Amino acid sequence: MRTVKEVSELTGISVRTLQYYDRIGLLPPADRTQAGYRLYDDAALERLQQILLFRELAFPLSEIKAILEAPDFDRNKALRQQIELLELKKEHLENLILFARGIELLGVNNMDFSAFDTAKLDAYAKQAKETWGHTPEYRQMQEKDANRTPADQERLASDLMRLFTEFGGMRQLPPDAPQVQRQVQRLRDFITENCYDCTKNILAGLGKWYAGGGEITENIDRAGGEGTAEFASEAIAIYCANTAS
Numbered sequence: 001m002r003t004v005k006e007v008s009e010l011t012g013i014s015v016r017t018l019q020y021y022d023r024i025g026l027l028p029p030a031d032r033t034q035a036g037y038r039l040y041d042d043a044a045l046e047r048l049q050q051i052l053l054f055r056e057l058a059f060p061l062s063e064i065k066a067i068l069e070a071p072d073f074d075r076n077k078a079l080r081q082q083i084e085l086l087e088l089k090k091e092h093l094e095n096l097i098l099f100a101r102g103i104e105l106l107g108v109n110n111m112d113f114s115a116f117d118t119a120k121l122d123a124y125a126k127q128a129k130e131t132w133g134h135t136p137e138y139r140q141m142q143e144k145d146a147n148r149t150p151a152d153q154e155r156l157a158s159d160l161m162r163l164f165t166e167f168g169g170m171r172q173l174p175p176d177a178p179q180v181q182r183q184v185q186r187l188r189d190f191i192t193e194n195c196y197d198c199t200k201n202i203l204a205g206l207g208k209w210y211a212g213g214g215e216i217t218e219n220i221d222r223a224g225g226e227g228t229a230e231f232a233s234e235a236i237a238i239y240c241a242n243t244a245s
Helices: 004-011 015-023 042-056 061-068 075-106 119-131 136-146 150-168 178-194 200-210 214-224 228-242
Strands: 038-040
Touching (some): 004 015, 004 042, 015 038, 038 042, 042 061, 150 178, 150 214, 150 228, 178 200, 178 228, 200 214
16 A cells, blocks of 8 residues: 555655545545545556546546446556557657757748648547547537537536536525525536536536536636635535435
8 A cells, every 4th residue: 555645756646636636536545544644555556547648648537537437448448549549649749840850950931730730649539538438428418519619618618607606605605505505406407408417426526526626626716706616515415415316
């Protein structure tokens, strides 16, 4: 077993990042000491290797979590895809290096932009992501996103943050107040309508994620004021505890 500090020193991943991965359920520790400190075994380190490889290929953390938790996840198959993607990435970088050296030798009159073409890499990455998009929620999100323009995406994000702004305006109330619980229902309905079927279990996981730190917590607190993410998380936990399905 290794402590979080030892894992940080071994991998170069900060302690804060490892703690964040635990809070969002991406990399839970194998055990904890009596004092509550995280401990990681070899299986946890293998999972961390998978996470870091997917991160190197620019997979979002939410997608990595869904991939690793898919019932039919095949580690060897994933590794083969990661190797192929990394080789394509290497090829792309080598082309850029040659291009830059050509400019150095020939000057800025070289108008060949083919070295910047990432179509092959993007196509394979898309195929790899689709391979692991087995969860109904992932597929629903992909289907709905396919018909959205960048303006639609921006409007959707703005509407979501508006819900958290409203949560922030309720912070003087207890999280189990009827008004706050109705706001949780509005949030759940919004996610179901615009993203995927937001089951009680998914909503509970989102609640933990919102207050787990990092960019999402910062964005929520920016929208609703300091402490909004934690307040919304508490309200969601109460809602899920008192809702049948």
